[in-house]
Amino acid sequence: MLARGLAIDFPTIQADTDALEAARLLQSERLPGLVVLAHDGKPMAVLPAFQVARFVVPVWIQVDPALAHVLDEASADHLCDRLAGLRVRDLLPQEKRTDALLVRADNTAMEIAEVMEHEHSPLVAVVDDDGRYLGAITLFELLGALLPG
């Protein structure tokens, strides 16, 4: 049970795509995350869904969550306006490597599960030896393969 056999067709998005459009894709398709492609068409990152929540929360609230209480609702209602004009690449974590959720075609189910657990992501992208996109694996495919019939 290797990554290449578990991979499914899964939508991708370009790093230069508008962040608002990316959030809409995630929401309308109820995706567990976004597979982000670089200029060369190869995956450069996977954004787990929870990281999209991060970008509707201002930094000053991330630093002091108690401040979320004092933000009035009208402000909150329009926070996604902040995404307008940003691109997907602006949403990628700056403080860590972005390729942690790319797995190789010959990775085992166990390696994939380990990556998902470690990165807190129910989604990985599968790439070949040249970094080309082969598809994605969600936790649902993984469990479907691992769970006893």
Place this chain on the structure above:
Amino acid sequence: MLARGLAIDFPTIQADTDALEAARLLQSERLPGLVVLAHDGKPMAVLPAFQVARFVVPVWIQVDPALAHVLDEASADHLCDRLAGLRVRDLLPQEKRTDALLVRADNTAMEIAEVMEHEHSPLVAVVDDDGRYLGAITLFELLGALLPG
């Protein structure tokens, strides 16, 4: 835009339910996580989907991920057998509070987004002042409400 208005019907599972059954529910319904109820019928925890991946990965691999390479596929294929006999409560994190993903009915969209981001979960459960279950909110409901039309 408060939690009570964003909450949707969402399946729950008892803490005493077999862990294998819980993993099957998550997989078959493609849920972003599990809302776990205590004996009194009140939510006691939310398990984000990635934490279910955690329990198919043996602790010795979590400590040294390189060991995932040496695990032969046959072993990996039967790892979910380890879930048999365990209950959902055995899957809850031992090292942290389990109620971090329970939000109050009057929490704002911003507070909910902050909790999702902080806890790396696209799912929260909403409870009333007495801790009773009112429903759940996924990142999809949150984005659906926050994103400009």
